[in-house]
Amino acid sequence: MRISDFRLLAIGQTLSWVGNGFQTVALAVAVVLAGGGPGDLGLVMASSIVARLACTLFGGVWADRLQPQHVMVGSDLVRLLAAAAMALMFVSDGYHLVLLCGLAAISTGAASFFDPAFGALRPLxxxxxxxxxxxxxxxxxxxxxxxxxxxxxxxxVAAFGASAGFTVNAVSFLASTVAALMLRVRAERGPRTSMLTELAEGWREISKRDWLIGGLFSATLYHVANGIILVLVQVVAIERLGGASAAGFIAAAEGLGGVLGAAVALRFKPRRLLRAGWLTLLLMPLWALAYVWPAELIAVIAGAVIGYAGLIFFDVAWETAIQDNVPQRMLGRVSSWDYLTSFIAMPLGNVLAGPLSTTYGTDRVLIVCAGVLGLSAAVQLLIPGTRNLTRTLTTPSTTAPPKPPELIETAGI
Known part of the structure; x- marks a missing residue:
């Protein structure tokens, strides 16, 4: 019995996502135990940010030039080698900051190619x-x-050391590679032009849709405010709500909310899905405001569940709207612009959090940022395309040709 392409990708990506969590922990632990401290860790993270900024748009172009799964395989193999090199570095006690920064940049740069390809592949x-x-x-x-x-x-990592975390992540990339290699679906690809021309084509595809370009600008504002909030709420949780255990409970509540939001999206399918998505995003300010009033752990946990449920429902609505209305041959580039605007905004908010809270106070900044979250969502409802975009359940005319019947039959969820 053949496994459907959807299930193959879901299995491979789930293993890869779990493996990334291992590396997140392993990297911090490995640097600190090697004597690097926060300065070294900051440089490693900065290397990743620079690589993301440099590579994301080009990743979108290549996702539209090649078969998306081929780009994903190349990305996974590069990340596998980078994770394996990190494991070798720390298992041999050969810590080198410059090499680690380089490996982090290579891994993140490869991920910048993977993400647009993943976005282009899913609707197929x-x-x-x-x-x-x-x-x-x-x-x-x-x-x-x-x-x-x-x-x-x-x-x-606690039981076997940081190298074990990197090793698990490397194995997870191998699983993702195998799953991508087994995919049978194929996308239609046209003739190539210059890199800059193709980048510009992606932006033109965005700018001719009011709901899409409006959403990108609002998302940029949203992510700046959210970047500030994500820093400040950690401080509030540790200083006022009970320390590390409180932060753990809140993180679990955020995860639970995300799962609930996705579960609702599985069942609730309005015809004007994008409008519903922006409406549910209006729940996120409740999460931020709960840290200010009533400023109790149980209220923050409830706000996290509600807010993140709305956030993930919005994410599903946004991705579905793009897949329904953007030609498949342009999805990689459109997705890369989407990723880039969000990625630029979040670190900017992280940097602003400290100076703003010192100058104006943590509670005041949280209230203003919660207002920005709400405003960035509410203003989208004034855009005609956002209000009126309706799911027609038909693919754009320039998408890939229909799959053979036997593929369609095995692509069920």
């Missing part, structure tokens, strides 16, 4: 009427992996 795996369910399933798996991965990674 299921019929149009199942896209929302497919996106919800991936969101549920990713959210669960982001909770399980660091938890399992912490136990593994």
């Amino acid at each position: 795996l299921v019929p149009a009427e199942k896209r929302q369910s497919a996106n919800a399933t991936f969101s549920m798996l990713q959210t669960g992996s982001q909770v399980a991965g660091p938890a399992l990674g912490g136990l593994t």
Whole structure:
């Protein structure tokens, strides 16, 4: 019995997402135990940010030039080698900051090619009427992996050392590679032009849709505010709500909320899905405001569940709207612009958190940022395309040709 392409990708990606959680823990532990401290860790993280900024748009172009799974395989193999090199470095006690920064940059740069390809591939795996369910399933798996991965990674690193965490991550990339190699679906690809021309084509595809370009600008504002909040709420949780245990409970609540939001998206399928998504994103300010009032752990936990449920439902609605309305041959580039605007904004918010809280006070900054979250979502409802975009369950005219019947039959969820 053949495994459907959707299930293959879901299995491979879930293992990879869990494995990434192992590396997140292993990297911090390895650097600190090697005597690097926060300065070295900051340089490693900065190397990753620079690589992400440099590579994301080019990753989108290559995702639209080649078969998406081929780009994913190349990315996974590069990340496998980078994770294995990190494991070797720390198991041999040969810590070198410059080499570690280089490996982190290579790994993140490769991921910048993987993500747009993954976005371009997904709508090919299921019929149009199942896209929302497919996106919800991936969101549920990713959210669960982001909770399980660091938890399992912490136990593994504590028992066997940081090298074990890197090794598990390398093996997870191998699993993802095997799954991608087994995919049978194929995308239609046209003639190539210059890199800059193709980048510009991706932006033109965005700019001619009011709901898409408006959403990207609002998402940028949203992620700046959220970047500030994500720093400050950690401080509040540790200083006011009970320390590390409180932070752990809140993180678990955020994961639970994400799973619930994805579960709702599996069942609730309004015709104006994008409008519903922006409405549910209005729940996120409740999470941020709970840290200010009533500023009790139970209220923050409840706010985290509600807010993150709304956030993940929005993510499903946004991804589905893009897949429904952007030609498949342009999805990689459109996805890369989407990733880039979000990625630029979040670190900017992280940097601003400290100076703003010192100048104006943590509670005041949280209130303002919660207002920005709400405003960035509410303003989208003023855009005609956002309000009126309706799911027609038909693919754009320039998408890949229909799959053979035998492939369609095995692409169910």
